[in-house]
Amino acid sequence: MKLEYLYPELGNLYGDGANFRYLRRCLPEAAAVETPLGSEPAFVSDPEVVFLYSGPMTERGQGMALEALRPWSSALLERLEGGMHALFTGSSMELLGKTITDGDTVLEGLGLADLASRRDLSRREQGFFLGQAEGFEITAFQSRFSQSTPGPALQGAFRVIRGFGLEDGCAFEGYRFHNLLGTYLLGPLLVLNPLLTKRFLSSLGVEREPAFFAEALQAYEARLTEFRDKGRKPF
Amino acid sequence: MEKLSFYLALWGAKAAGTALRWFRRDGSGAPGRLALSLCPEFLSSVGRPETLVCVTGSCGRSGAGRIARELLENLDPDTLSNDRAGDGKAGVAAALASAASLSGKCRKKLGILVLEESCAAALLPLLKPEHLLITDLFRGSMEGMPHPEYIAGELEKCIPPETALVLNADDPFVFSVAPLNRRTLYAVDALPQDLPLWDHLVQDLRLCPVCGEPVSYEHRRFHHLGRVSCPACGWHSPDPDTQLISADEEAGRMTVMETEVWQEYRLLSPEVPKLCDSLAAVTLLRSMGYAPAEIARAMESCTPEEAPLPEEEVGERRLIPVLLIGPTAAACSRRFDALRNQPGKKAVVLLADGVQAEKTGSEDVSWLYDTDHELLDRPEVVQVLAVGARSLDVRLRLLLAGLTPEKVKAVRKAGDAAGELALADCGQVYLLYTPERTEQARQLRAAIAERMRRS
Numbered sequence: 001m002k003l004e005y006l007y008p009e010l011g012n013l014y015g016d017g018a019n020f021r022y023l024r025r026c027l028p029e030a031a032a033v034e035t036p037l038g039s040e041p042a043f044v045s046d047p048e049v050v051f052l053y054s055g056p057m058t059e060r061g062q063g064m065a066l067e068a069l070r071p072w073s074s075a076l077l078e079r080l081e082g083g084m085h086a087l088f089t090g091s092s093m094e095l096l097g098k099t100i101t102d103g104d105t106v107l108e109g110l111g112l113a114d115l116a117s118r119r120d121l122s123r124r125e126q127g128f129f130l131g132q133a134e135g136f137e138i139t140a141f142q143s144r145f146s147q148s149t150p151g152p153a154l155q156g157a158f159r160v161i162r163g164f165g166l167e168d169g170c171a172f173e174g175y176r177f178h179n180l181l182g183t184y185l186l187g188p189l190l191v192l193n194p195l196l197t198k199r200f201l202s203s204l205g206v207e208r209e210p211a212f213f214a215e216a217l218q219a220y221e222a223r224l225t226e227f228r229d230k231g232r233k234p235f
Numbered sequence: 236m237e238k239l240s241f242y243l244a245l246w247g248a249k250a251a252g253t254a255l256r257w258f259r260r261d262g263s264g265a266p267g268r269l270a271l272s273l274c275p276e277f278l279s280s281v282g283r284p285e286t287l288v289c290v291t292g293s294c295g296r297s298g299a300g301r302i303a304r305e306l307l308e309n310l311d312p313d314t315l316s317n318d319r320a321g322d323g324k325a326g327v328a329a330a331l332a333s334a335a336s337l338s339g340k341c342r343k344k345l346g347i348l349v350l351e352e353s354c355a356a357a358l359l360p361l362l363k364p365e366h367l368l369i370t371d372l373f374r375g376s377m378e379g380m381p382h383p384e385y386i387a388g389e390l391e392k393c394i395p396p397e398t399a400l401v402l403n404a405d406d407p408f409v410f411s412v413a414p415l416n417r418r419t420l421y422a423v424d425a426l427p428q429d430l431p432l433w434d435h436l437v438q439d440l441r442l443c444p445v446c447g448e449p450v451s452y453e454h455r456r457f458h459h460l461g462r463v464s465c466p467a468c469g470w471h472s473p474d475p476d477t478q479l480i481s482a483d484e485e486a487g488r489m490t491v492m493e494t495e496v497w498q499e500y501r502l503l504s505p506e507v508p509k510l511c512d513s514l515a516a517v518t519l520l521r522s523m524g525y526a527p528a529e530i531a532r533a534m535e536s537c538t539p540e541e542a543p544l545p546e547e548e549v550g551e552r553r554l555i556p557v558l559l560i561g562p563t564a565a566a567c568s569r570r571f572d573a574l575r576n577q578p579g580k581k582a583v584v585l586l587a588d589g590v591q592a593e594k595t596g597s598e599d600v601s602w603l604y605d606t607d608h609e610l611l612d613r614p615e616v617v618q619v620l621a622v623g624a625r626s627l628d629v630r631l632r633l634l635l636a637g638l639t640p641e642k643v644k645a646v647r648k649a650g651d652a653a654g655e656l657a658l659a660d661c662g663q664v665y666l667l668y669t670p671e672r673t674e675q676a677r678q679l680r681a682a683i684a685e686r687m688r689r690s
Contacts, residue, residue: 014381015603015605016601017604018604037442060384143377186601188604215631219628222627223628226597
């Protein structure tokens with residue numbers, strides 16, 4: 001079993017690299033590989049890679065990552081269709097969509113997800129997020145200049161209770177594409193949501209509690225109480 | 236109507252400032268907040284000094300700004316500053332209101348304003364300083380500036396073309412800002428005092444900003460600070476105009492080289508970050524036209540930085556409060572790094588969460604995962620107490636950093652923290668706190684000292 005961190009030198013904003021490090025702690029038996037920009041990703045030819053992570057990046061980083069990943073998009077699709085798990089957080093989730101528009105500039109995405117993103121550096125959405133997954137709530141944070149319009153084929157990930165969805169008025173945040181979860185949510189998501197991580201591990205065929213589960217759960221429950229408090233504003 | 240609101244704002248701010256001074260409660264941006272609430276365009280209308288200097292940056296602005304202010308005040312006692320009012324918009328408004336006549340004209344010829352980075356981006360077009368010092372750029376909190384590339388971009392959009400820049404040549408995000416502006420660059424040589432380099436979680440310049448290939452450091456001090464180059468395209472750190480080449484703690488002197496001329500200055504602190512601050516301040520004054528000997532004389536009267544909460548020896552133990560710049564990764568990592576290099580067994584109390592978010596929202600904790608808590612995973616660190624509203628998150632972070640569960644405790648209320656300290660094993664207690672938590676830290680310090688006396 002191998003876990004791959006794609007372009008860590010780009011996708012590491014907001015402490016989100018801890019999603020990958022946390023998963024490594026949860027799966028000490030798994031090998032880990034970090035693929036730098038310009039290298040062939042391990043998932044392309046190594047069937048042992050069961051999980052791929054990509055984190056939030058700068059706008060310039062998105063452009064670099066897109067061009068680096070583009071030659072491997074067919075391979076990525078094939079692996080995702082074959083069941084490989086993946087988590088793309090923050091702005092990296094836009095890479096898999098159709099387009100990323102910034103004023104007059106349109107970047108072609110990898111076209112794997114039915115999603116069109118648009119950036120506006122004059123408008124930043126940030127605050128906390130409370131959402132509904134299957135059977136439990138999700139707590140996270142948001143900070144972004146982008147919004148994404150889901151196409152009809154896109155399966156949403158989390159129902160919005162408080163905070164922002166993919167775009168203004170969208171009832172859900174994030175998307176699922178086979179075993180890939182793409183989301184703007186920051187936190188880091190897996191660390192802040194031990195029930196989600198437990199579900200994720202189960203999906204990987206590992207039936208065990210995440211690392212420091214009791215402590216993570218305590219922190220999660222305390223935060224949940226705050227996020228549910230109507231006296232506190234999400235943004 | 237606009238003029239009326241301006242005068243109401245100005246006179247209101249001046250009256251509030253006077254009242255606060257009478258009650259010895261000056262040192263807040265309250266007069267500035269009042270002025271801005273009465274007249275949002277206040278800063279566009281209030282007078283500014285003939286010569287205005289601004290200082291901004293993520294970690295170094297307070298230290299460099301303080302030294303620069305003292306130097307300028309030693310050279311010209313009638314210098315305006317926002318030293319007591321704060322480095323946000325309200326602090327600037329308070330300082331300018333205080334220095335203004337009743338008609339709004341500035342009565343001071345010289346002023347120095349220290350600005351938080353996002354505030355700098357907003358105010359520079361209004362203030363149009365003659366000189367701007369940028370000390371360093373690091374990631375901030377999610378609410379602030381998420382990445383130094385972004386901060387540099389925002390600053391660059393706002394720096395007036397006629398402003399002379401003083402830039403840290405050891406920070407690639409800083410030295411690249413506004414390349415067409417007149418500039419003076421400073422850098423600190425590799426020094427014996429440098430701490431062993433830590434493999435920081437965050438290193439925001441790994442790829443060349445020109446060609447995108449991996450960069451190489453000739454000398455890296457901290458995160459992305461250092462002398463850097465790109466082997467592929469040749470992009471590299473510029474040569475500095477002023478360079479700190481040595482610091483002699485025993486002699487109390489630091490030596491600064493400018494082309495082939497060197498000058499000794501008083502050493503205010505041997506700690507490397509504070510040496511950087513001193514050099515930044517010296518370079519700023521050189522850029523303003525002051526002679527090295529003049530600056531050196533003024534430096535003799537500068538005071539080393541005083542901690543708001545002093546250290547205390549209680550029996551055989553030391554209680555050491557340490558002010559963190561804010562709940563930001565680089566600031567905390569620096570303090571952890573300094574701490575790990577201090578010998579002796581120690582307990583660490585972390586009182587580093589924000590205050591405002593707790594009242595109205597919920598504080599983002601992502602910065603914890605950019606911070607090198609791994610630096611605390613050492614045999615000499617016998618205990619870490621995470622104190623405050625985010626104590627459970629900090630506890631989790633410390634466990635993920637490798638500290639054993641026996642060493643880590645979450646304490647929700649600061650009042651309970653002193654009782655949870657395992658004093659038997661340690662000779663030092665470090666109390667790390669953010670400015671927002673100063674009052675709590677003061678009380679906690681007293682409680683810890685009392686516990687130490689009784690134990």
